[in-house]
Amino acid sequence: MNREYVVELERVTKTFRTWHFLYKDEDTQKRSLYYRRTVTAANRISFGVARGEIFGLLGPNGAGKTTTVKMISGLIRPDAGRVYVDGLHVESKRLQVLKRVGVVLEGTRTSIWPLTPLENLMYYGNLKNVRGKVLRTRARELLDFIGLKDKMHIQTRKLSRGEKQKLAICIALVADPPVLLLDEPTTGLDVQSSRNIRDKILDVTSGQGKSALVTTHDMHVAQELCDRIGIINKGELVACKRTEELLNLFSDQSFEFHVDRLPVVSEFADIPGVRNVTPLLKDGDEPVLVVQVDSDRALRSEALYGMVARLKQRGYVLHSFNERQQSLENVFLHVTSGAGQGQKRNVGN
């Protein structure tokens, strides 16, 4: 167990088995008396969330993100491995762990719709062992913080989806837990609401010193919000790094040269340090030469000088050039596709 982490998973494994009686395979049309299906939602996953950190768990649908969150919150018991929250083993100290985590699960109706937001917070506050004046003050402060102060006496069923999601976050925060687990907090929200929720999550972590684990398949959310990112695919943690490191790691050291006409590739292939040249029309008609260079600093420098000189020599007008920004989306696709498998060893904790 690492003391620096407030949430830690040690080689956690979870497999679900389902049995289907009188099963008919839709593809082969073959019938069988029963059919057993095994899905590995987590395969020896290990990572930690430091105090005050936002950790993003990124992965496609069915990758095992929600299962991981549920294992941390004690809703699902792992088959093997250990989960610690604030130094407490989740299996043996589950009720104590629950006082330390606030959870927002994806796609659930956490709040009770006939009650108002204030009544919801009072109800869930009591369920989480908060009471009296402390609870009343905290409920009002939270609604003010999240921007629902004006709607605290309106029935929850009348709130918009984004407002309900905000209320779910308030419910998770009502007992003032040091750890916040947010499963797909912005799914299904419009741009404005999504931005609003992201800002509030940042406020909670930076302003109140809480740690958060956010699962998402929205790259923008992860890139903007998270200090560190773990990429999970088919139950395996295939990458886990600081966000910038992850972006740099998969950066292919490419530069874009914006020129006046579409260049001929063969004219640049022999420049030292240039590994690959791809001409393309950006935004429909702007000719761009994408040049992949060697990662060695000296060779990269030589390649860039060589490119500028060659463009001038061949009579191209160079409008501008810039380093090609790697997006988390590219990293994600890289890691979750076969391309990432070879680099898996280099992207662990």
Next chain:
Amino acid sequence: MSFFLVVKAELVRTFIIMRRYWFRTLTGLVLSYAMLAALIIGFVARQDTIGPSLAQRFTDADKATNWALGFIIGIYAFGVVGMFSQRLQTMAQNGQLEQLCMSPHGLVTNFLAQSVVSAVSSILSSAVLIWLIAKTFGGALHADFTPTVIVLALTFADLIGFGFMVGGLVLLFKQVGQVVVIVRFVLFLLAFSAEKVTQDLPVVIRWIAHALPVTDAAICIKYVLVQGQTMEGTYVSVFTRPSFFLLIINSTVWTLVGISCFRVMEDWSRSKGTLGAY
């Protein structure tokens, strides 16, 4: 202390909803009264075709009250077991079950608190219903506070224990909820005709009926409230009747079995990941 905090939270929630949806609360009460009254009136009006023994029940005010009480106990049993089956399924579907599981009080405490609150609101509305029926058709209930409270508390423990067992099964096998509908109707019928069932049926069925939570509870409640603890004009305390002892055994066994079963199933469902699934 934590249990009472959850009871308070549940009480506030229930009464806010009852007050906010006052029309639904009121129409529920009126409908129950109307249904019961219509049944009684129907039987009375058709005395000539339903046979003298059944018709006799409704010409006698005490018998009508007895019958109405059976109906109410049946409704209560139906509701308690329903809370642990259909309601639990709904909570699993909409995610509230997972929220309750994440309460540091634990799922058993939360459900126990919900049951207490449900019992309180049910007893209050039943009291109003019984009073209305007694006023309309005559007859009166005997108000003997101590035995009534003791018998009601044992009935509550009996039904809650059974409910916990059903709830435990529903946590793991959600489809069990459909089978439970049949059990709920059996309990409902037993509450009506508990005394008759325990006298007339074959031994095996009789013992099964006694093993179910509502039979002896209904016999004892009716004995206290309708007969005023008198047998052929002589006062015989309910505490000396065999049904009372069976009720004590039943409530102890069902509570222990129910809560143990629920805990085991909750643990198992966490392993299988079925808490939030339907």
